[in-house]
Amino acid sequence: MSSIPGNLSQPGQAAVPSAAPKKPSLWRQSLRRLLRNKLAVSGFIVVVFMFLACFLGPLFSPYTDNKIQMSLMNKPPSWQHWLGTDKLGRDVLTRVLQAGRISLTVGLASMVLSVFLGTLLGAIAGYYRGVVDQIIMRIADLLLTIPGLPLLFISGALLSEWKVPTDYRMYIVMLMLSLVNWPGLARMIRGQMLSLREREFMQAAVVLGLRDRRKLVHHLLPNLVPLIIVMATLNIGGAILSESVLSFFGLGVMPPTPTWGNMIDAANNMIDFQSHPWLWIPPGLSIFATVIAINLFGDGLRDVLDPKMNR
């Protein structure tokens, strides 16, 4: 033991040439490469801005989102109301930000849930193979064969039919989105798992007498972390988009709870579409900017973390 400090004080004697003391970690290297990607960085900035604006912005707004003032109906943008007011006299900017909270939360939460489901089921299927694999993957295939949007539409219509209280609908929409999204993720994770489990270091782990669960959680999952991060990021954008589509058709989150999707609903009305563009352009732009930004950032992440996936 006493030889260690001795060795450190005499770098000339060091017998460890390849483990140089200040080697940047893998994560730091990846971060540096990510920062070099201008598009990804700007995407990240937009996402952060959106999150900050939506979650902090409304706190500074003098208006509340649900206060109805008939005298202020459909006013165009002005100094008092930067993005104008809607047909109930509510401030559009405040509502866009409030809606952002819901949309981003739905996107995030459904991503967490679908990544959790997808990783868990995909990993189990890929690791154990056999019957378990067959059951999980056939369910996934079944869900994949049904096009996602119609499935969401039908379940949304059912929710309306069953008169589910509007407060709960947001949570149910999250659940629905993750149920539609996990099979794709599970497939990817399973594929990776199938190749990882045959690698030599896993044979070495078997030889050490490790338990299945330990091999799965401690040895295989860390190898999948980059893939999971990338897929999770790209998944948020998709979830936000699906939620908007659903809410736009009145099958997702219902007014008065604002989301970007149900705010664009104003474009459904010919008069609003033509003469009150401030009602639907801001939420539309928000969706557009957020989803594009998230995808750019996700693509950048993928280039850095998962070089194998490059087309």
Next chain:
Amino acid sequence: MSTLLEIDRLSTHFNTEEGRIKAVDQVSLRIKPGETVCIVGESGCGKSVTAMSIMGLLQSGPGVEIGGRIQFGDTELISLDKHHLRAIRGHEIAMIFQEPMSSLNPVLTIGEQLIEPMVLHLKLNKKEARKRAVELIEQVGISRPEQILKSYPHELSGGMLQRIMIAIAISCQPKLLIADEPTTALDVTIQAQILDMLRQIKAESDMSILLITHDLGVVAEMADYVVVMYAGKVVEEGEVTALFESPKHPYTQGLLRSKPVLGQRQDELFSIPGQVPNLLDLRPSCYFQDRCAHCMDICRTQEPALKSVGGGQKAACWLYEEEKRHG
């Protein structure tokens, strides 16, 4: 003398679409405590499959048939259930592989991978295991152990990784270490260091080593007892000195002749003509017959049995049977 591991007529056959491959056929060998046994043979002769069968890495199923007995101490390994097998793996029998670069998990630090088996098998807590990990790294001849514990496999060289693999393997003080071509992927100077280290570790404990190699230099350096395999069968076995002095089987003789000798430059290095037979269509015969200079009629039709040929050696060759008959 007592026996640590006794393999009795082990057969590992693979059923493929083209037919049945007898990768290991009726192989018997025994390892005494503290002994180093080498299995020698060229590629595809069943050395690694033997090792994998001992470790239970091949599970009997539609594609794989394993027959015979592998007796380790009081336990029979082939029929052992998963739970008990897991308790033996890594604890009483450890194994190191050919490719140190790919045998360590790239996303876990050396420390995590070194500590893991000790926590599992020796029931040490993290702190004790870490302390022992530092000692182990010093034992395998790497300085600055604290720093090594924190590094990832890609930051170390192949030689260092193989040392780490050995450190992991000996961490639970196994009774038997199976080394499957541990130095094949390393360059020659590192090779010698690794072998030296293995010998030293063996001298300090009463560990037995089953060393699988195709390198006769390694055999000469390490082995107490040598088993020569050819096409899934043992063709000759014996004490290392006896076997090197008077190889009996033509294949062993060929192997020893095809080794370059330092300081003696030959115009052409001897090589055994021909190739290992295809394991798919083996007929009853000596499998070496079409490459053998002493091939007789009987070699083409009947398989020789492994018999004692004097000097503690055994060989499976008709030459010696004939001699006995005439003499």
